[in-house]
Amino acid sequence: MADLSAIKEHMEVIGADGVHVGTVDHVEGDRIKLTKKDSGAEVSEGSGSHEGHHHYISGGLVAGVEGDQVRLSANADVAVGFEEEA
Template identity: 50%
Template sequence: MVSAEQIREHMEVRALDGAHVGTVDHMEGSSRIKLTRTDSPDGQHHLIPLDWVDHVDQHVHLSKPLEEVQIQWTVPN
């Protein structure tokens, strides 16, 4: 299981299919990753749950393909 402590600012987030999802802005609490808005297709921050993370090395690797991630991610209030 991946822990929030493994996730660092500016790490690249990659989807299951290898596509670039975004860049980590910071952890939002202990269960969600907030992505930078400057690296976003719509210019907004997006949140993805830590549960979607498959593993972490120099990148954050998700267990979902890009299309599914973009349908299910949320925008902070």
């Protein structure tokens, strides 16, 4: 697992394929809490019941932090499938 302490508020979370997954609200334990505003908004599976509330990404999916982006080890569509709710 990557060093989650390097992850800061408002960083973009992207899948291994470069597709936007969400925006960091903050790190909570070993999970990244995504903002409600765009949590999974650009991924087709991220609509309907996935919109309008916070989602969490497991820290185990973080491949690294590069600049202002958190890059995941899974493609965006797969990562959204692993999203957790409160």
